[in-house]
Amino acid sequence: MWRRYLRLCGPNPRADLEAEIAYHLEELVAYLIARGMTPEQAQVEAMRRFGSVSRVRADCDDVDQQSIRETRRRDMKDALWSDILDAGRGLTRAPGLTIGAALILALGIGLNTATYSFNKALLFPTVPIADVPHVVRLWSQNMGRGVFANPLSEGEIADLAASTRSFETIAAYSLQPMTITGGQSAERVPVIRATINLFSLLQVAPSRGRPFTSEDATQQTDPVAILSHRAWQNRFADHAEVVGQTIRLDGRAYTIVGVMPERFWFESREVDVWLPMPYPRTDGVRDVRSLMAIARLARDIPSDRAQADVQIVAKRLSEEHTQSNAGWDIMLTGLLPFGPGEKAFFAMVTTLTGLLLAAGCAHIANLLLARGIERRGEIALRAALGASRARILRQLFAESVALSLIGGALSLLVAFPIILQIRAILGPVTPFLSELSLDPTALLITGGFIVISSLLFGVAPALRLSAITASETMKQSTTGPIAGRRRPLASLLIGFEVMVATLALIVTLLFIQAANNVVRIPFGFRPEGVLTFRIDVPEYKYAERDDAARVLSRILDRLQQVPSVTAAGGGIRMPLYSGPGLPAEPITIEDLQIASSDKAPWAITSVVTPGYFDALGISLVDGRSFERRDDATAPAVAVVSRSLARAYWPNQSPVGRRLKLADASRPWLTVIGVVKDVRPVDPTSPQVRQLYLPLMQGPIRALTYFVATHDDPGGTFQDVRAAVREVDADLPVLELRTLTAAMDDSFKGQRFGQNIMRVNAVIALLLALTGVYSVVAFASARRRREIAIRVALGGRRTAIVTMLLAQALRPAFVGVAVGLVLAALASRAIAAVLFRVDPLNPLFYAVAAAVLCAATAAASCFPAIRATRVDAAAALRAE
C-alpha cells in the first residue's frame, strides 16, 4: 500500500509516464532497425504503430487523476478516523484532565443556559398574547404605605382612558371565584369579568361563536358568558352546538355566546368562564381599588413616554380627588410586576453565572495550556517523524472538539434538572414559568463560547511550537531550570478564578445573612400547631350576606367543640401575605388634625372572627379582643395593631377612641383593643398598621380558618371536615393544610434563589481551588530536576516548598484583593435589597478572604510538598 502510494503519487507521475513512453518508442525504433528499416523509416513506422502520443498522455492523465482523487479521499477518511481515535486516546491518557475539564464545561454551560433561559422567559414571557413587548400592566402605587403594585379604581381607569394618548387600548378586568353548575358537577372556578375590549387587546377571538358586544356588558336581563376551551371539553364534551346553551354561575343562568381557542389562557390556566363588564366611567367608584388594568401601547410610543403620560394623570387626580388619590401614583410595568428586589437578584445571579462561565473557561484554558507545554516533546517527535503541521494542529483540534462535545452533552444533564426545578417551584406562582424550557439560543451561545475558548487554548501551544524547529524543541528539556520560568498567562488565570470565587462567596454570604435576618424577625403570630383551610360561601345558596356570615360563624362554633382544638378563628386572608401590596384604605381618626393630604391616616383592614388572635397566638396588649357579643346588633367596634395605635394616638391608649372607614355609609368604630403587629413577608414594608373588624359586622362571604390544636394538626383534618359537613354537607373544604406548610409556599421562591447562589459560590470555590492545585502541581512537576538537585545539595524542604508556593499564591492573593474590592462595589449597588445587612460589614470580607487564602494555600501545599518527597537520584536519572 505504501509503495503503491509512493509510486502513484510519487515525486512525479507525469515524468514517469514520459519515461515509459520514451522507453517504448526508443526500443520500438531499435527493434524496427534491427528488422532492416532505415532509421528514418523506423521512426515513422514506430510513431505509426504507437499511435497518438498526446492521446496516450491524456488518457493516462485521466486515469492517474482519478486514482489520485480516490486515494486522497480514502486518506482523508483514514486521517479523520485516526484523528478521532487519537483524540480519544489522548483524552483517556489524562483522565483527570478530561473529566475535570468536561465537568467544568458541563457546569458552566449548563448553569448559564438555565439562567439565560430563565431570564429570557421572564423578560419575554411566552404567554399566548400577541406582540408582548407592547403590552403593559397599569398599577396604582403608594410608596408611603409600602404599596408597590396595586389594582386601580374605576375612576382612575376611566380617567386614564380619557386623558392619555399613549395607549391604543386599555382594558380592565377582575378575577373572582364563582360556582359553576350545568353540564356536569358543581365546581368553584375563577371567572374573569372584563371589559369587552380585552380580547381585541390580546388579539384573540373566540374560536366558536362571537366575542362580547357593548350590549352584553350593559344589559342585565339576559347575561352572557364565553367559555374556555377546557370548560367546553369538560362540560359539554366538545359538542358543536354549545353556543346558545346555558351555564349556571352562582345559581344564575348565563347564555353561552362563544368558546375561546384551545391554546389561549390569561392570568391563570384555571379560568373557565369569561363575563363582560361595562367600561369604567369617570363617575365611578374611586376609593376602592379592585380592577386590574392591562393596556397596549400606541404605535411608536416607548414605555417611558407612556409612564410619564400616566404619571401626569395621577398627579392631576391626586389634586382633584384628594380623599381617594392623594399620595397615590400610577405606574406601568411589563407583564410581570417585579419589584426592585427581584430585579437586583436576577441581575446578581446572571452576573455571577456569567463570571462563573468565564472562570470555567479560564480554568480549562489553564489546563490545556499546561498540557500543551508538557506535550511539546511529543509534538516535536511527531513533526520529526514527518507529520505535517496541519496534521498536528488537526489532531489537537480534534481533541479540543471532542472535549467540548462531551462537555456540551453533559451540560444538558445539568441544565435540564435546573429548568425542571424552576418549573416545579415557581410554576404555580407565575403560570408561564410552568412551561419553561431550554432556550436553544442560550445553548448555542454559551456552547459556542466555550468551544471557541477551548479550541484556542488547545491549539495555541502547537501554533507557537511550529515556529520553533523540531530539533530545538527536543533539545530543550521540559524539566530543566528554564522550564520553571514564570508563565504570566497561568498566573493571570489563577488570579481571575480566585477573584470570581471571592466575589461569589461574599455576595452569597451577604444574601444568606439577609435572608436569615428576614426569617428571624418574629412574625407576630405562632404558626406551629395550627392548621388552616378556606370556605367560600356560594351566593346562590345563601343569598343574603347575613346568611353567609351566620354559616361561617356556625362552622366556627362546631370547630371549637372538637376535643383537640384549643382555639379556632377565621380571617379573610393569611396572616403572612406576600403579594405585591395589600389594599391600604384611608381612614378617618376622630379628633385628629391632618397636616397635609398625603399624611392622611390609612390602615390595612382585615375582617376576623372571635378566636382569631387566640388561634394564631397574636398577643393582646391593651383592651380586649372580639367576642360573640360583637355582632350586627352591637355597637360597631374595631381592634387595631400596635403600630396603628402608636401612629395616630401616640401617647395614649386608643381604647374607647373612634375611627371611621372610607365608606361613608359605615358608622364610626370604637377601638376596643390593641394587638401586636403581624409583619408582612417583605420586612421593609411599612404595612403593619393593621385594623381588624369583627366578622358579624362586615359583609363577608369567604373565610380562611385557623385552628390551633393540642397535638399534631394533621391528625385533626378529619374532625375539621366532619365539623364543616355538619353545618352544610355541600360546602367544600378548600386547601386544608398546616399553617407551616402554607407559609412554606410563601418562602419557596426565596429559598430557591438562595440555593442558586449557594451553588454558584461552591462551584466558584471549587474551580479556584482546583485551578491553584493543578498549576502548582504542574509547575512542581516540571521543576522536578531542579528540586531534586536542591534536595541532593541539602536544601531545606520548607524553603523549597515556600519557593513553589510563592509562585502560585502571589496571583491568588492579588485575586482575593481584587475580589474584595469588586464585592464591595457590587454589594453597595444592591444594598437596598439586603435586609438589615451592612454591605460593607468587614466580617464577611474577612471571612471570605480568610477562607480563600487558607484554601488556596492548602491546595498548593499538597502538590508542593509531594514534589519535595521525590527521590533525588531517580529524578536526575530520569532525564
Place this chain on the structure above:
Amino acid sequence: MGTITDTTRNPDMLRGTVDLLILKALTHGRQHGFGIARWLEEVTGDVLRIEEGSLYPSLHRMERRGWVEAEWGVSDNNRQVKYYRLTRRGREYLQRESSGWTEFATAVFKVLQTS
C-alpha cells in the same frame, strides 16, 4: 483483419478486450509495455495490430483496479523501465473473462459457419 482495434470507434468493448490480452501477456511473468506489445505481435502472428500506445492507459487503469502491480526495475539492456505484474485478483478476473470470451467467440463462429 487489418489494423483493427481502433479503440476510438468502439472504446468500451475493445478496451475490455485489450485488457484481457494484456493480462494474458502477463501470465508468463512480469513485463514492460514494449515487451507486451512484442509478445502480442508474436503470438498473434502480427495479425492483431493494436496501437501500442493504448497499452499504457489500459495498464494504468488496471493498476488502479488492482489487477496489475507496477514497479520500476532495470531492463535487459540496463535501462530504467516500469514492469507490470499480474496480481491474484487480476488472475481471477482473467480466468473469468476469458472463459466468457471463449464462449462468446465460439457462438459467433458457429453462427457464421452456417451458410
